[in-house]
Each structure stands twice: as C-alpha cells, then as structure tokens.
Amino acid sequence: xxxxxxxxxxxEQQVPQGQDERKxxxxxxxxxxxxxxxLLVFFVVPLVTLIxxxxxxxxGSVFAGxxxxxHWRNYVDAVQGYGPQLWRSFLxxxxxxxxxVLLGFPLAYAIAFKAGRWKNLMLILVIAxxxxxxxIRTLSWQMxxxxxxxxxxxxxxxxxxxxxxxLLATPFAVVTGLTYNFLPFMVLPLYASLEKLDPRLLEAxxxxxxxxxxxxxxxxxxxxxxxxxxxxxxTFIPAAGDYINSELxxxxxxxxxxxxxxxxxxxxxxxxAAALSVTLMAAIVALxxxxxxxxxSEELV
Amino acid sequence: MSRLGTRRWLGDRLVMLFAVLVLLYMLVPVGVVILxxxxxxxxxxxxxxxxxxxxxxxxxxxPYQLCDSVTISIQIGLLATVVxxxxxxxxxxxxxxxxxxxxxxANVAIFLPMASPEIVLGSSLLALFVSAxxxxxxxxxxxxVAHVMFCLSFVVVTVKARLAGLDPRLEQAAMDLxxxxxxxxxxxxxxxxxxxxxxxxxxxxxxxxxxxxITNLVxxxxxxxxxxxxxxxxxxxxxxxxxxxxxxxxxxxxxxVIGELNSRRRLRG
Numbered sequence: 001x002x003x004x005x006x007x008x009x010x011x012e013q014q015v016p017q018g019q020d021e022r023k024x025x026x027x028x029x030x031x032x033x034x035x036x037x038x039l040l041v042f043f044v045v046p047l048v049t050l051i052x053x054x055x056x057x058x059x060g061s062v063f064a065g066x067x068x069x070x071h072w073r074n075y076v077d078a079v080q081g082y083g084p085q086l087w088r089s090f091l092x093x094x095x096x097x098x099x100x101v102l103l104g105f106p107l108a109y110a111i112a113f114k115a116g117r118w119k120n121l122m123l124i125l126v127i128a129x130x131x132x133x134x135x136i137r138t139l140s141w142q143m144x145x146x147x148x149x150x151x152x153x154x155x156x157x158x159x160x161x162x163x164x165x166x167l168l169a170t171p172f173a174v175v176t177g178l179t180y181n182f183l184p185f186m187v188l189p190l191y192a193s194l195e196k197l198d199p200r201l202l203e204a205x206x207x208x209x210x211x212x213x214x215x216x217x218x219x220x221x222x223x224x225x226x227x228x229x230x231x232x233x234x235t236f237i238p239a240a241g242d243y244i245n246s247e248l249x250x251x252x253x254x255x256x257x258x259x260x261x262x263x264x265x266x267x268x269x270x271x272x273a274a275a276l277s278v279t280l281m282a283a284i285v286a287l288x289x290x291x292x293x294x295x296x297s298e299e300l301v
Numbered sequence: 302m303s304r305l306g307t308r309r310w311l312g313d314r315l316v317m318l319f320a321v322l323v324l325l326y327m328l329v330p331v332g333v334v335i336l337x338x339x340x341x342x343x344x345x346x347x348x349x350x351x352x353x354x355x356x357x358x359x360x361x362x363x364p365y366q367l368c369d370s371v372t373i374s375i376q377i378g379l380l381a382t383v384v385x386x387x388x389x390x391x392x393x394x395x396x397x398x399x400x401x402x403x404x405x406x407a408n409v410a411i412f413l414p415m416a417s418p419e420i421v422l423g424s425s426l427l428a429l430f431v432s433a434x435x436x437x438x439x440x441x442x443x444x445x446v447a448h449v450m451f452c453l454s455f456v457v458v459t460v461k462a463r464l465a466g467l468d469p470r471l472e473q474a475a476m477d478l479x480x481x482x483x484x485x486x487x488x489x490x491x492x493x494x495x496x497x498x499x500x501x502x503x504x505x506x507x508x509x510x511x512x513x514x515i516t517n518l519v520x521x522x523x524x525x526x527x528x529x530x531x532x533x534x535x536x537x538x539x540x541x542x543x544x545x546x547x548x549x550x551x552x553x554x555x556x557x558v559i560g561e562l563n564s565r566r567r568l569r570g
Binding site: 022023024025027028029031032034035036038039040042043044045046047049050052053066103104106107109110111114115120122124125126127128129130131132133134135136137138139140141142143144146148180183184212233237238240241242243244248257258261262265270273274277280281284288 | 312313316317319320323324326327328329330331333334337348349350388389391392394395396397398399400401407410411413414416417418419420421422424425426427428429431432446447449450453457507510511513514517518526527530531534538542543545546547549550552553554557561
C-alpha cells in the first residue's frame with residue numbers, strides 16, 4: 001500500500017482487509033534483498049566452492065594454488081581413510097539423540113503438565129546452561145568425570161566400574177558430553193508441542209478405558225511428533241559434526257569426523273578436507289530426508 | 302483416595318522427580334564453573350578444586366591475552382548482532398507481510414544454515430575465502446562475516462514468530478484513525494514487534510560470543526574468547542576463565558529475570 005493510498009479516509013477504504021494481508025509490489029523484494037544477498041554470498045556460494053574444492057588436485061597447496069582436475073578420487077580417499085570416524089560420528093550422535101529423548105521427554109512432559117506454578121522457573125533452568133560458554137561447560141565435565149571426581153568414586157563403590165575403571169577419556173564420556181550439550185535443543189521443541197496438547201484429550205483417553213500407557217502411545221506421542229522430529233534433528237545434526245566433546249572428553253580412539261575435517265584444514269589438505277565435509281553434509285541430508293519422510297508417514301498412520 | 306488415585310499421585314511425583322534429576326544434570330556443570338572461579342589450583346595439570354581464593358576475581362586479566370580475547374569477542378558480537386538483527390528483521394517483515402515470487406526458495410535458504418553442521422558451514426566459508434585469495438587476511442572481518450551469516454537465520458525465525466502472532470487489526474485501527482503508513486509502522490507495529498527484535502538480538506549476541514567451530518576455521522591469528530579457552534584447555538586451564546564464565550552467566554540471568562518481571566508487571570498493570 002503506498003503512502004498516498006493510506007490517506008484515503010476510513011469510509012473510502014476500497015479493499016476490506018481480508019484473510020490475506022500480504023502486500024504485493026517491490027517493497028517485499030527490497031526488504032528481502034540485503035539478507036538474501038548475505039546468505040547467497042556467504043552461505044550458498046561457499047557451499048559451491050566447498051564442492052569444487054573437493055574436486056581439486058590434492059597435490060596443490062593454499063599458497064601455490066590448486067588445479068581443478070575433477071579429482072573424484074578425493075572422495076574415495078576420504079571415505080576409505082576416514083570411514084571409522086564417519087561411522088563413529090553417526091553412532092555417537094545417534095546414541096546421544098536417543099539419550100536426549102529419554103531424558104528430555106519426561107522433562108518436557110513434566111514442565112508442560114505437572115509443573116504448575118513452577119513452569120516458568122523450570123523453563124528458565126532449561127535454557128540456563130546457555131547463559132555461559134559451551135566450551136567452559138564441556139571442560140567442567142572433565143572435572144566431573146575425572147578420576148578424582150565423585151562420580152568415579154560412586155561408580156567404583158557400586159562396582160559399576162572396576163577399581164581402576166575410568167569415566168573420562170571413554171566413549172561414554174563423549175556421549176555424555178554430547179547429550180548434555182544438545183539436551184536443551186531437544187527439550188524446548190518437545191515442550192512447545194506438548195504445551196499445545198489439550199489435557200482433556202488425555203482424560204478422554206482414560207474415560208474410554210485406555211490404560212495410561214495406551215493413552216500415551218495413541219494420544220500423547222502422535223501429538224508430540226512435530227516436537228520430537230524437530231528436537232531429534234536439532235540434537236543429531238550438530239552432534240554429528242561436533243568435535244569439541246570428542247577432543248576434550250575422549251581419546252584418539254574416539255575421534256569423530258569433525259576432528260578429522262578440522263585437522264585436515266589446519267594441515268592445509270584442503271581438497272580431502274572438503275571432500276570429507278561434503279560427504280558429511282550429504283550423509284546428513286540423506287538421513288534427515290529418510291527420517292522426516294518416515295516420521296511423517298507414521299504420523300498419518 | 303482410591304488405589305488408582307494413589308497410583309496416579311505416585312506417578313506424578315515420579316515424573317517430577319525424574320525431571321528434577323534431568324535439570325540437575327543440565328545445571329551441575331554451571332555449578333562447577335561458578336565453584337572453579339574461586340579455585341586456587343595447586344598445579345597446572347588436572348582440573349580439581351584445591352583451595353578457596355578470591356584472587357581470580359580481583360585479577361581477571363592476569364592470564365596473557367584473556368581480556369584481549371574477551372574484548373574481541375564482544376566487538377565481533379556487537380557488530381554481528383547489529384548487522385544480523387537489521388538484515389534479519391527486514392527479511393522477517395518481507396516474509397510475513399509481503400508477497401513475492403521465490404518465497405519457498407527464500408524459506409529454504411533461511412532454514413538450511415540452521416540445519417547444517419557448523420563444521421560444514423565453517424569449511425565452506427574457509428574454502429571461499431581461500432579461493433577468493435583471502436587466505437592471508439583471515440581475522441576479525443572474516444569472523445564477523447561468518448557470524449552474521451549464522452545469526453541471520455535465527456533472527457528471521459525469532460522475529461517472524463513475533464510478527465505472525467501480531468493482531469493485524471491493531472494496525473488497521475491505527476490506519477482508521479488517520480495514521481499514515483509511516484506513523485502506523487513506528488507507533489504501532491514497531492513497538493509491538495520490538496520484544497521479538499530484542500530477543501533476536503540477544504540470541505545473536507550469545508551465539509556469536511559462544512561460537513567456536515566456525516570461528517576456529519576462519520579466524521587466522523585472531524583469538525576470540527572461545528578460542529582462548531580452547532588453547533588454554535590444551536595447556537592447563539587458568540581459573541580466570543571460570544570467572545568470565547560466571548560473569549556471563551550472572552549477566553544473562555539478570556537480563557532474563559528482569560524481562561520476566563517486566564512482562565509480569567505488564568500483565569498485571
């Protein structure tokens with residue numbers, strides 16, 4: 001709507017504002033333009049550059065320059081050389097995601113239905129870890145899981161760990177750290193879904209002689225599905241690319257794909273690093289597509 | 302109370318207990334950060350609480366480069382926040398209030414950066430900077446560019462949510478009362494959307510301040526606070542890092558509590 005049209009008096013307003021309030025015209029494009037350009041130049045173009053870098057001849061170097069030789073072998077080298085790390089990344093990220101669902105679902109459920117007047121406080125506590133640095137919090141786990149920490153003492157007393165068993169520098173530590181770091185990303189979307197759920201539906205389930213378990217399975221879970229899908233993606237994707245937890249809480253035997261990509265870039269092996277990075281992205285896109293399709297169809301069943 | 306009622310009561314308590322335990326898991330590391338800010342480490346090796354001291358708080362800038370790195374992080378954070386919030390808010394207005402071709406593409410382009418692992422975003426940017434001949438100039442500005450890029454999507458999503466929840470009749474009422482488009486925007490729309498913009502700005506700043514994986518790839522020789530922490534983690538962690546962590550925590554907590562009290566007061570008044 002132009003400024004001239006706005007001067008039309010209320011009685012003369014030609015277009016009654018209906019369901020679709022959206023305006024046509026150039027302004028929309030102009031508003032979108034700066035941000036879109038930024039994303040184009042610093043997100044889309046870099047992705048294309050990454051793909052082309054992954055096909056450079058690996059014998060070049062950053063300062064001498066690279067030659068574009070469509071060197072598809074970079075991908076073979078990447079997958080053959082770093083297959084275990086790739087597999088481990090998905091294994092750890094998958095385990096952390098499952099753990100985050102098991103811990104996060106009851107928490108989100110409790111906040112949505114059982115917390116009463118403590119609801120806001122509990123929500124603030126869920127985001128409170130974000131108030132301080134991700135790296136420093138991960139370092140705290142070094143102390144908590146360390147051999148001098150009380151967790152190791154308890155586990156040893158309970159005979160869960162042998163007298164010289166460790167928690168730190170194990171896959172368990174890495175998965176614990178990953179779960180911890182991404183748990184809020186699971187809880188918040190789950191809570192958003194559960195909060196919209198009308199509690200009368202649960203009562204209706206009980207009235208119709210469903211056991212609590214059946215009500216949960218047939219009512220709560222399907223309605224929480226959008227939050228569950230969003231939460232698992234927000235946990236799994238960053239966890240699969242993370243290398244901080246593996247580096248700070250693990251050992252060389254727990255290295256994930258992120259560690260390798262970072263080190264290859266730092267060492268200047270750009271083509272192989274880029275190939276590995278593209279492989280990771282492609283694998284994630286494939287997994288996410290299958291997952292979203294399947295969870296979408298399950299929702300309909 | 303019937304047997305079923307008892308069971309239900311017990312079930313509710315169990316769910317709450319479990320929820321509190323999970324919250325504890327989420328908060329214990331924050332407690333460790335605060336505790337360790339008062340630690341006087343006996344040696345550089347190992348990460349244990351040895352003795353209580355206030356020295357770290359009176360001598361925050363003691364470790365070489367610590368305060369410089371915090372300053373750089375704050376500068377980049379503020380700049381990236383201003384640019385990302387401005388560009389992102391404009392995009393959100395376009396997405397909610399305007400019709401245009403390619404809206405689906407725009408939606409995907411905004412969503413994708415949030416759905417990509419940071420290592421992929423960082424390595425793409427590095428590949429771009431290197432092939433554009435900026436390999437020697439990695440530093441403050443390349444970090445800034447990267448941070449604006451990944452903050453942008455979060456700003457769009459946050460402001461969009463606020464805009465979509467806004468009652469269009471308020472703006473229509475302003476127009477009916479002879480406000481022109483400009484007046485309507487600044488007197489009605491903007492004040493109503495402002496909390497969303499503020500939330501987006503705070504989110505941007507904290508994302509930028511805390512980012513490590515992308516920054517590490519595009520930073521060259523520039524050391525931001527997370528990069529300082531990373532370097533320190535390899536050499537032995539100075540307890541002052543935890544002082545900075547505690548200050549961050551308290552500042553953010555204060556902001557959230559003030560915001561919460563404000564919105565409650567508004568609801569009552």
